Amino acid sequence: MTPLEILTAAATGNPAPRIPVFCNMPDHGARELGMSAKQYFSKGEYIADGQLRLLRRYGYDNIWSLHYVGKEAELLGCSEILFADDGAPNVADFVIKNLDDIAKLDIPTDITLHPAWQSVADCLKILRSEVGGTHPICAYVTASTTLPAILMGMDKWMELFLLGPFDVRDELLRKCSDFCQQEIAALRALGANVLIYSTPFGSPYFVSRKQIEQTVMPWMRRDLLPGGNEDIVYYCGMATFNDVIDLVFDELHLKTHYISPLADLAEAKRLIGNRGLTCGVIDDIKMIHWSAEQTRAEVKRIIEIGKTGGHFLFGNGVMPIAVPEANIRTMVDAAFEYGRLP
Amino acid sequence: MLDAYIQSYNQAVFETDKPAALEVVNQALNDGFSPEDIVFKLVIPAIELMMTLIEKDPDANLAQHFMTAQIAADVTEKMLEKFSKPPEMIGRVVIGAAYGDLHSLGKRIVSGCLKSLMVDVIDLGTNVTAEKFVDTAVSENAQVIAVSAMMVHTATSEKGSLGVRSLLKERGLEQQIKLAVGGAPYRFDPELYTKVGADAWAPDGVTAAKVIVDLIREVKP
Numbered sequence: 003m004t005p006l007e008i009l010t011a012a013a014t015g016n017p018a019p020r021i022p023v024f025c026n027m028p029d030h031g032a033r034e035l036g037m038s039a040k041q042y043f044s045k046g047e048y049i050a051d052g053q054l055r056l057l058r059r060y061g062y063d064n065i066w067s068l069h070y071v072g073k074e075a076e077l078l079g080c081s082e083i084l085f086a087d088d089g090a091p092n093v094a095d096f097v098i099k100n101l102d103d104i105a106k107l108d109i110p111t112d113i114t115l116h117p118a119w120q121s122v123a124d125c126l127k128i129l130r131s132e133v134g135g136t137h138p139i140c141a142y143v144t145a146s147t148t149l150p151a152i153l154m155g156m157d158k159w160m161e162l163f164l165l166g167p168f169d170v171r172d173e174l175l176r177k178c179s180d181f182c183q184q185e186i187a188a189l190r191a192l193g194a195n196v197l198i199y200s201t202p203f204g205s206p207y208f209v210s211r212k213q214i215e216q217t218v219m220p221w222m223r224r225d226l227l228p229g230g231n232e233d234i235v236y237y238c239g240m241a242t243f244n245d246v247i248d249l250v251f252d253e254l255h256l257k258t259h260y261i262s263p264l265a266d267l268a269e270a271k272r273l274i275g276n277r278g279l280t281c282g283v284i285d286d287i288k289m290i291h292w293s294a295e296q297t298r299a300e301v302k303r304i305i306e307i308g309k310t311g312g313h314f315l316f317g318n319g320v321m322p323i324a325v326p327e328a329n330i331r332t333m334v335d336a337a338f339e340y341g342r343l344p
Numbered sequence: 345m346l347d348a349y350i351q352s353y354n355q356a357v358f359e360t361d362k363p364a365a366l367e368v369v370n371q372a373l374n375d376g377f378s379p380e381d382i383v384f385k386l387v388i389p390a391i392e393l394m395m396t397l398i399e400k401d402p403d404a405n406l407a408q409h410f411m412t413a414q415i416a417a418d419v420t421e422k423m424l425e426k427f428s429k430p431p432e433m434i435g436r437v438v439i440g441a442a443y444g445d446l447h448s449l450g451k452r453i454v455s456g457c458l459k460s461l462m463v464d465v466i467d468l469g470t471n472v473t474a475e476k477f478v479d480t481a482v483s484e485n486a487q488v489i490a491v492s493a494m495m496v497h498t499a500t501s502e503k504g505s506l507g508v509r510s511l512l513k514e515r516g517l518e519q520q521i522k523l524a525v526g527g528a529p530y531r532f533d534p535e536l537y538t539k540v541g542a543d544a545w546a547p548d549g550v551t552a553a554k555v556i557v558d559l560i561r562e563v564k565p
Contacts, residue, residue: 084446084471089497092446157449160410164360209407210360240532263532287496287532291539319532322496 004136005063009196013257013279015312021305021341024281024317025062025334026140028070029090031055033323040085043069046124053125054132060334065133067126067194068142075152076118078107078181088323098154101162104174107153109181114188123192130193141194143186145201146179146221148239153178163203163217175221182225190229198235198260199226205238206245214246219253226254235260235281240319247273260317267307271314279315282308284333286318289325294332301336309341316341346377346385354390360411362418369419379423383431387416387423387460395554409550410449413456420460433462435560438481439490440468442504447494450527453549454490454556461557474507481521487563488556491542493527500529500540509541522559526552 003011003018011018031052032042042048049069057065070091072083082095098104110116114123129139144152150159153174162171186197202208203218226234236243236250237260243250244265250256257278261270263285274280282304289297301316308314316337321330349372356364369382377385394412398404424431437458439451448470455465466484468476477489489508493499500506505525512518525542526549537545544559546552 084444086444086497088501089444089495092444092495094446155448157410157452160407160449161414164407164411165362206405209405213360213407240528285532287529287536290496290500291533291535322500324496324500 006136006138008063009138009315012313012315015276018343020338020343021309022063022138022315023334023337023341024064024138024140024315025056025060025321025330026064026066026318027053027056027321027330028066028068029323030321032087034059038085039087039091043083043085043091044121046121046126047128049121050125050128050132053129057133057137060330062334062337064138064140064196065129066140066142067122067129067189067192068140069121069125071142071144071200072152073118073122074144074149074181074185077110077113077116077185078153080153090320093152096154096158098150098158098174101167101170104170104177107174107177109177109184113181113184119188122189126189126192126194134193138196139194140196140198141189142198142200143182143189145199145204146175146182146225147203147218148201149178149182150174151202163209179221179224183228186225187229190233195233196235197233198237199256200237200239202239202241204236204246204250205241205243207238207241207243211245211249215249219249222254226256231256234258238262240264240283244270244273251277263319267304271308271311274313276311276313279313280308281315281317284316284318286321286325286333289329289333290322292329294328297329297332298336301333302340305337305340309343312343346372346381349377350386350389353386354393357390357394357412357415358408360407362411362415365415366419378428379426380428380431383420383423383460387419391416391457391460391550391553394550398548398551404548406449406548409453409548412550413453413460416460417456431462433464434557435488435564436464436466436484436486437488437490437556437560438466438468438477438484438486440472440477440492441470442491442493442498442501443471443473443507444501444503445493445495445498445527446470447492447527450494450549450552451490451492454492454526454552457550457553458556461553463553463557463560474503474505474511477508478511478515478517478521482515482517486521487560488522488524490524490526490552490556493525493529495527496529499525499527499536505540505542520563522563524552524556524559 072093084092084094235258242262242265353368546555
């Protein structure tokens with residue numbers, strides 16, 4: 003079976019030789035090509051090449067088209083990204099510097115015509131052509147209730163979210179939701195078929211359940227309304243969200259859940275059951291200092307919790323560059339070994 | 345009588361309802377309580393209660409932490425203007441986001457709580473070099489340097505808290521200036537703080553204020 007078929011089997015509960023093994027290494031491609039981060043992220047061709055080389059090196063099941071989270075801010079007018087050769091790029095220019103800028107924020111009528119989109123399109127075109135028939139192609143979309151954090155800074159956004167003025171907040175959310183809808187449609191059109199919907203404000207770690215139900219949920223529904231939700235993965239930026247899994251099923255009808263390493267995985271698996279797909283996620287920050295044996299033991303623990311009953315895949319967070327290559331290799335190999343199915 | 349205000353104020357803070365919290369403060373002032381009473385018997389106990397609640401229930405959410413700090417800082421600032429004499433400050437901390445890190449929410453929560461706990465806070469902003477942390481701590485006689493890092497590479501970089509530790513060691517300042525760290529990577533690896541040369545860490549902004557006060561007391565009993 004191809005990795006794409008193995009993923010489909012896990013989602014539908016059909017037989018497969020093993021569980022799917024996902025690995026996310028968006029920042030490692032530059033090193034793979036011997037480039038600076040700034041150069042690597044400048045062209046979609048480089049990103050596709052780097053990710054394809056990583057896929058061939060480690061042999062996991064998915065491939066990423068993500069450039070960096072700040073790409074979305076660039077599509078909305080951000081003019082400066084702070085690149086680092088040892089980690090993820092940062093947004094260095096907030097598009098919204100004061101509340102008056104929200105009225106002026108312009109959502110492109112077609113984001114695919116924006117110059118910053120070109121590299122995304124170029125990358126996905128190559129990935130689709132090279133591995134689209136065999137591998138899941140992952141893309142990253144920030145939810146409307148979280149996107150403002152990279153447009154104005156998390157503290158300013160938290161203040162506006164909680165204290166208002168609420169008409170201004172809702173105007174920003176409407177614009178961000180319009181953008182989110184467009185981005186999802188554009189990524190699907192280019193062949194992305196696993197869309198990681200990043201929604202930290204959909205986690206009770208960020209805001210209360212009441213705030214999720216009353217304020218966040220209606221915007222998430224709006225973000226995801228067009229085009230169905232079979233390919234959407236609920237992901238809260240590594241924050242825990244077991245307490246809202248039922249709510250996400252009921253309100254958003256999302257079936258795939260990317261569980262935080264800090265969450266109780268057994269509880270998450272029990273809550274999701276056969277209704278959807280549970281992703282057990284390793285704490286890859288600890289992998290920086292773990293031995294290969296510790297890494298292997300943790301992979302075994304996660305898979306033993308999740309594998310029973312199927313509907314399970316293994317994944318990681320955002321693999322820090324400081325994680326030794328031997329530990330990445332051990333993680334992937336152990337996931338294949340312990341993930342074998344009878 | 346103040347007990348009723350404490351209960352109402354705490355309720356408002358936990359529900360992240362700033363207008364309701366400020367209304368409680370105004371009502372208490374109208375009923376004759378002093379600005380000193382408001383800070384020392386209402387605001388500070390509310391922060392301490394939040395610290396206790398977080399210890400018991402680490403799932404208290406970020407919005408509650410943020411509002412605890414913001415309301416406390418706002419009320420304290422307004423009340424301080426009305427104090428009959430300036431309060432005695434516990435100590436001084438230099439805070440900022442690590443070099444290469446542009447995130448500011450965490451340090452804003454920490455700063456808000458510290459100000460209400462009568463700690464002088466010198467906020468250096470984001471993307472701060474190790475040299476600037478140490479030079480400022482020396483020139484301002486701070487007892488603690490607090491380095492916030494939301495990304496793995498800014499937490500572990502030689503230019504972040506490891507750089508601060510090197511400079512403190514090099515200049516013989518380790519006994520008089522303590523180093524605290526915080527931010528998402530430390531939550532995922534609770535041992536990480538030892539690997540970046542810090543004296544202490546905290547899993548959230550409100551608890552960080554307590555950790556920093558404890559460090560100040562180590563240096564300045």
